[in-house]
Amino acid sequence: MDSEITSQQPKTSQVETKPKLNPNNRSFKLQAKNVDVFYDDFQAIKDISLDIVENSITAFIGPSGCGKSTFLRLFNRMNDNIDGFQMNGEIRIDNKNIYDESIKVEELRKRVGMVFQKPNPFPKSIYENVAYGLRIQGVKDEDYIENRVIESLKQATLYSEIEDSLDKQALALSGGQQQRLCIARALAVKPSVILMDEPTSALDPISSGKIEDLIHELKKEFTIVIVTHNMQQAARVSDNTAFLYMGNLVEYGDTQKIFTNPKKDRTQNYITGRFG
Amino acid sequence: MAPQHLDSELKLLKDNVLELMFLVKNQLEKGQKALHDFDEELAHEIMANEKRVDSLELTIDRDCENLLALHNPVAVDLRFVMASFKINSDLERIGDHANSIAKYIVDFGHKIDEETLKTMRLDEMYDTANKMVSNIFNAFITEDTNLARKVFRLDETLNQINREVSGSTASLIENDVSQTKNYLYLFSIVRKLERVGDLSKNIAEELIFYIEAKVLKHKKMKSKNNNGNEESGNS
Numbered sequence: 204m205d206s207e208i209t210s211q212q213p214k215t216s217q218v219e220t221k222p223k224l225n226p227n228n229r230s231f232k233l234q235a236k237n238v239d240v241f242y243d244d245f246q247a248i249k250d251i252s253l254d255i256v257e258n259s260i261t262a263f264i265g266p267s268g269c270g271k272s273t274f275l276r277l278f279n280r281m282n283d284n285i286d287g288f289q290m291n292g293e294i295r296i297d298n299k300n301i302y303d304e305s306i307k308v309e310e311l312r313k314r315v316g317m318v319f320q321k322p323n324p325f326p327k328s329i330y331e332n333v334a335y336g337l338r339i340q341g342v343k344d345e346d347y348i349e350n351r352v353i354e355s356l357k358q359a360t361l362y363s364e365i366e367d368s369l370d371k372q373a374l375a376l377s378g379g380q381q382q383r384l385c386i387a388r389a390l391a392v393k394p395s396v397i398l399m400d401e402p403t404s405a406l407d408p409i410s411s412g413k414i415e416d417l418i419h420e421l422k423k424e425f426t427i428v429i430v431t432h433n434m435q436q437a438a439r440v441s442d443n444t445a446f447l448y449m450g451n452l453v454e455y456g457d458t459q460k461i462f463t464n465p466k467k468d469r470t471q472n473y474i475t476g477r478f479g
Numbered sequence: 480m481a482p483q484h485l486d487s488e489l490k491l492l493k494d495n496v497l498e499l500m501f502l503v504k505n506q507l508e509k510g511q512k513a514l515h516d517f518d519e520e521l522a523h524e525i526m527a528n529e530k531r532v533d534s535l536e537l538t539i540d541r542d543c544e545n546l547l548a549l550h551n552p553v554a555v556d557l558r559f560v561m562a563s564f565k566i567n568s569d570l571e572r573i574g575d576h577a578n579s580i581a582k583y584i585v586d587f588g589h590k591i592d593e594e595t596l597k598t599m600r601l602d603e604m605y606d607t608a609n610k611m612v613s614n615i616f617n618a619f620i621t622e623d624t625n626l627a628r629k630v631f632r633l634d635e636t637l638n639q640i641n642r643e644v645s646g647s648t649a650s651l652i653e654n655d656v657s658q659t660k661n662y663l664y665l666f667s668i669v670r671k672l673e674r675v676g677d678l679s680k681n682i683a684e685e686l687i688f689y690i691e692a693k694v695l696k697h698k699k700m701k702s703k704n705n706n707g708n709e710e711s712g713n714s
Contacts, residue, residue, distance in 0.1 A: 464692035
């Protein structure tokens with residue numbers, strides 16, 4: 204095992220960088236405790252512990268196959284149905300273990316929204332895309348649904364562009380608009396956590412910039428975790444950054460520190476483009 | 480990002496900064512010889528070389544701008560570009576001082592007697608300033624921060640001499656008022672060498688920032704370095 208790699212995360216985040224990770228003593232929204240993930244015999248995540256403070260933006264970075272998307276998807280149990288998936292350790296949200304048998308996955312996913320790499324609107328109208336989550340939850344009150352749709356579209360900074368065409372097909376929107384629509388759809392069910400898996404990798408710079416501005420705005424109300432291959436994006440949008448390599452958490456800390464003076468040589472080599 | 484391309488751009492920047500350092504170091508050393516021997520030709524050579532200093536400064540500015548705009552450097556690469564940008568400016572100003580001293584030598588118009596040079600402690604100041612520039616040159620090549628730290632102590636020596644020479648200059652003027660203009664010329668050289676010391680210290684601080692990610696400037700208190708030895712930041 205490479206000695207630079209911190210498999211026991213508390214040695215790094217809790218001892219060296221905890222004050223920066225939690226500057227105002229806010230409570231931890233998300234916590235991973237000694238998490239291992241296996242896909243059959245392959246160990247994708249190796250004993251990672253990590254705390255994420257509420258109303259913050261945390262970026263997971265690392266080369267392809269390092270386990271960052273697997274780790275992200277643990278927070279809304281998106282890996283559960285993958286063949287051979289097995290997890291040890293605990294993932295806690297608001298200090299409750301979400302892998303406890305008493306937790307209902309559908310309820311969990313109301314609280315933890317997710318946005319994917321490629322925008323995936325349903326072949327329905329803009330309005331119905333945003334209303335979808337509420338309808339499958341059994342909400343019948345159309346006034347409430349309308350309010351949530353408009354409010355969510357406004358939060359996703361899309362409403363002013365489409366307010367006169369809510370009945371328009373969602374698939375007719377541009378890629379950047381579709382991605383903001385997907386964010387609005389996630390917001391409609393009032394989650395407290397939003398997971399984003401490379402949300403701008405399929406978008407042009409203007410659309411990416413709008414999503415990044417939106418992420419900044421959403422931080423006021425939500426705890427956001429974003430996986431990105433774009434180093435500059437991680438540096439621009441996140442408060443804290445976690446660098447993963449071959450299933451290990453190499454370094455976790457204040458984004459400004461990670462991108463100006465990382466503690467580990469492996470982190471420096473990765474963010475400067477010298478390996479990975 | 481193409482790391483090989485970035486590495487070659489960073490190497491080009493380092494080569495250009497080293498070239499400017501070497502040029503400025505030579506300018507300073509030639510100034511000492513020109514002053515000591517009253518070598519007008521050498522003084523004119525220094526003034527002619529000033530254009531090369533200015534030209535290299537512009538080249539390095541452009542290198543830094545391109546690196547920042549095209550490569551988005553981070554971590555040690557970012558610190559290197561930032562340090563190079565500031566070192567470039569400091570080196571150009573050292574070059575300006577060497578040029579101004581060369582003009583004084585030409586204006587002075589005759590050889591300065593050994594006794595006056597000794598009283599004004601000009602060789603002592605030059606030796607110290609040259610050693611400082613030499614240290615930062617070698618520290619930049621070898622990335623040796625211990626060598627860079629030695630510059631702080633040498634700067635204190637220059638400052639001390641500068642303070643003491645003020646009194647010596649006043650005494651020289653009192654003893655021979657007719658030479659006031661010449662003594663003031665020489666005192667101006669002393670002041671310029673003291674500024675060369677300050678600029679060299681700034682460069683040493685930038686080198687430590689680049690290599691160790693430590694910010695020493697504006698630190699008046701003595702602080703400890705990695706080896707437990709005392710070091711002084713800017714004052």
